[in-house]
Amino acid sequence: MTTALTVEQQAELRRAVEAERHRVAHQVAALGRDVDEIVAASAMVATDDEHDPEGSTIAYERAKAAALLGLAERDLAALDEQLARIDEGRAATCARCGGEIALERLLALPVTTLCVACAVLG
Ligand SMILES: [Zn+2]
Numbered sequence: 869m870t871t872a873l874t875v876e877q878q879a880e881l882r883r884a885v886e887a888e889r890h891r892v893a894h895q896v897a898a899l900g901r902d903v904d905e906i907v908a909a910s911a912m913v914a915t916d917d918e919h920d921p922e923g924s925t926i927a928y929e930r931a932k933a934a935a936l937l938g939l940a941e942r943d944l945a946a947l948d949e950q951l952a953r954i955d956e957g958r959a960a961t962c963a964r965c966g967g968e969i970a971l972e973r974l975l976a977l978p979v980t981t982l983c984v985a986c987a988v989l990g
Contacts, residue, residue: 880881899937
């Protein structure tokens with residue numbers, strides 16, 4: 869089974885992945901600033917988590933921002949991986965079954981490395 873993209877399709881996919889990577893990189897930078905600001909704010913307030921309701925709110929906000937940052941960083945790594953897959957000509961090959969991933973699916977979901985069937989299986 870051939871799963872190679874044409875040169876044009878490869879270029880189109882690369883543009884989509886790079887655009888998404890650009891967006892996620894901005895998100896990582898913004899979330900990193902959020903985490904820094906929350907940490908700085910909580911240091912200034914010198915909170916008592918147990919008795920000060922503000923304290924637990926800040927801890928919660930910090931945990932939430934850190935979790936979002938972690939997800940965005942994971943996406944960024946996945947997009948870098950996808951760019952490598954494009955370079956190696958295997959972006960349209962399912963990482964699990966070796967079948968073809970439709971270009972439409974790749975364009976709609978630039979981080980995916982699985983065909984629809986494998987993605988549904990989880
Ligand atoms: Zn598959």
